[in-house]
Amino acid sequence: MQVALEAALQGPRGANPLVGAVILDPSGEILSTGHHRGAGTAHAEADALAQLRDRRPLPELSDCTMVVTLEPCNHHGRTGPCAAAIAQAGIGSVVYAAADPPAEAAGGAGYLRDAGVQVRSGLLPEQALDLNQRWFRAKAQGRPFTTLHIAQTVDGLIAAADGSSQWITGRAARLDSHGIRSRADAIVAGTGTVLADNPRLTARDAGGHDLGRQPLRVVLGRREVPAGAAVRGTDGRFLQLKTHDPAAVLGELAARGAGHVMIEGGATVAGAFLAADLVDELVLYLAPLMLGAGTRSVGDLGISTLADATRWRWDAAEPVRTLGADLRLTLEPLPRSRHNERP
C-alpha cells in the first residue's frame, strides 16, 4: 500500500482524486504500478492493468492481488468503471485503503464481491484519506476542486507601483501555468484583472497556440467586460458572473459540470476564495525579484492576528520545482485537525 500511495503522488490534483494501484504476484512481488494522470485519463487501476500487459511471463491473474489507495469506482464517467475492468481482467483479490465517497462512484467493492473477487479494505486508510483530504471535502460540499494560481516576487507582489506586471515570472513558469489551465474545466479572474491586463485566459503551448482542451473562461464582478476584450474570444466558452461570492461562483460552475476550477486572480478574487476557505490547492510561482512597493498577491482575508493565519502544508504530491529562473511551490490547506501541529 505504501508503494501505491507513492504512485498516487505522481498524478496531478484536479477534478479527480490522486489514486495509486499496485498489482502483486502470489509471492508478493510487484508486477506493475499505476496511477491516475488527471481527469479524462485512465484511472490508476486501469493504468496498472495496462502496465501488466507488456509483462511476460505473466502469472495466473486469479492468484494476483491489486492494492489500490481508493475503492475501485463503479461508474461510467469519462472512462469505464474500474470494478468491472478488474473483474474482467480476472484479478483474484483486491485490497483498498479507503472507500470512494461520491455516491455515483460507490459500490465498487460490492460489484467486485458479486463478481467473485476477494475484497478487503482499511489498509492505511488515514494516509489515503489525508492524501485527498481537500478533494473529499470539495466532493462533500458538492463543489469543484479549486487551484489558486499566484505568480509573485519573493516579497509577495504581483505588480510594480506603476501597475506593470508582464512578466513577473519567466516563460517556463508561464507555460507550466498554461498546463494547469488546460487540465481545468473553468478558469476564473476578476474584472479588475481583465480590464488592467486584457488577458485571453486560454491554455496555450510554448508557441502561443491554443491547446486542444480549453477551460471555460469566467470573469467575476459587476463591471462591464468590453466587447473587444480578449477574454470573450470567439468559441463561446466565455461567461461573466456578476458576483464576487466564491460559493455562488462554484455552485454555478458545478451546475455546468465543472470538476476543477483554476483561480487565476487578481488579489481581490484570490482573497475572496481564500477567506471563504475555498482554495484546495495553491500553486505559487516565485520569481527571484524584489520590488519593495506594488500590488500584493492576496487581498484582505479578515485576519488581524498571527494566531488566526490560514495554515498550509507543502503538498507532498508536488515537490518544489525550478522552472527557468523561477521556483514553483505547491501548498494545500492544513487539515483543520492539525492546526496545532506546527513545530
Place this chain on the structure above:
Amino acid sequence: MQVALEAALQGPRGANPLVGAVILDPSGEILSTGHHRGAGTAHAEADALAQLRDRRPLPELSDCTMVVTLEPCNHHGRTGPCAAAIAQAGIGSVVYAAADPPAEAAGGAGYLRDAGVQVRSGLLPEQALDLNQRWFRAKAQGRPFTTLHIAQTVDGLIAAADGSSQWITGRAARLDSHGIRSRADAIVAGTGTVLADNPRLTARDAGGHDLGRQPLRVVLGRREVPAGAAVRGTDGRFLQLKTHDPAAVLGELAARGAGHVMIEGGATVAGAFLAADLVDELVLYLAPLMLGAGTRSVGDLGISTLADATRWRWDAAEPVRTLGADLRLTLEPLPRSRHNERP
C-alpha cells in the same frame, strides 16, 4: 576543477569566500577533496591535506597535484597561510582557477613557485569568480559580506495587522537562523524591531542557551534603546549606530574588524540595505501561512516599475531546504552583467 568547484559549494557563505580543493595522484585519480567550512576553520587546501593524512598507501606527494578554485592564500589570518602548508606537505604542483584579490592574501602563487612547486592558473576562472562574485565585490568595496535574514509568510508578511509576529516560522527555522548569527561577526537590527519585539539578538542553541561565538549586536537608528532592553546584554557586545545609512554602518563595522554582517531586520533596515545594493546573500524562511494584511517584509526600494526590480538568483551553494513546516530559500543578487539573461 569541476569537482573542486562542487566541493566549494558545500561551505557556508560569510567572511571568507567559498573555496574547494582536490588532490590528484599522478594518474589523475582523486586522493582527497576539501572545502572551506566558514570563518576561523581550515581553508579548503588545508582541509584537503588533512583528508589525505588518513589515506594509505599514499603516493609520493611530489608527483601529486592540488587543484583549487582560488589562488592559495599567503597570509596569517585566523589560520596559517595555505601556500606554506602546501609547500611543506611536498605537493609537487598546484593548479588554481582564479587569483585571490585581497592584497593581504595575494602572493600565494609566487611563494609556491619560490618553494619549487609547479604552478598553473586560469582553469575555469569564470566559474570560480562567479561562485564568489558578491564576496569579491564586497572585498573590492572594502566592506563586510552581508546576509539579509527574512522570515515571512508565503504572502510576504513578517507580522499580522495587530503587530503579532512570534512566531511566523517554527523552531527548526529559528534554530537555523541562530546558526547564521553564530557565524556572523555582527548582527544588525533597527530601533523599530528592538522597541517592538525586545529581541536579545544573541546566537542560541536548541535549548535557548547562548552559543560560544556571539556576534556584535548593532542597533541602527536615532531612537533611544531603553536601559533594560534585552539587546544591551551584559557582555559589552552591544553598539548603537545613530544612522540608517547602510554604507556608513558597514564602514564602521569593517573598521571594527567585521568580515560578515547579518541583517536581522525589520522592513526599514532591510529596505535600506537592499536599495543600496548592499545585500550579498538573502536567506528567506518561508512559513506556510497566509495573513492577507500586516507588515511587509521589505520597505520601499524606490522602484516604481517592473523593469527596475532587483534581480536575484537561487544560490547554487544553498539548495532549498525544508526546516520543520517551513522552507529555507537562499538567493544572491544576479551579477549586473546578467540582468538581461532571464528566460
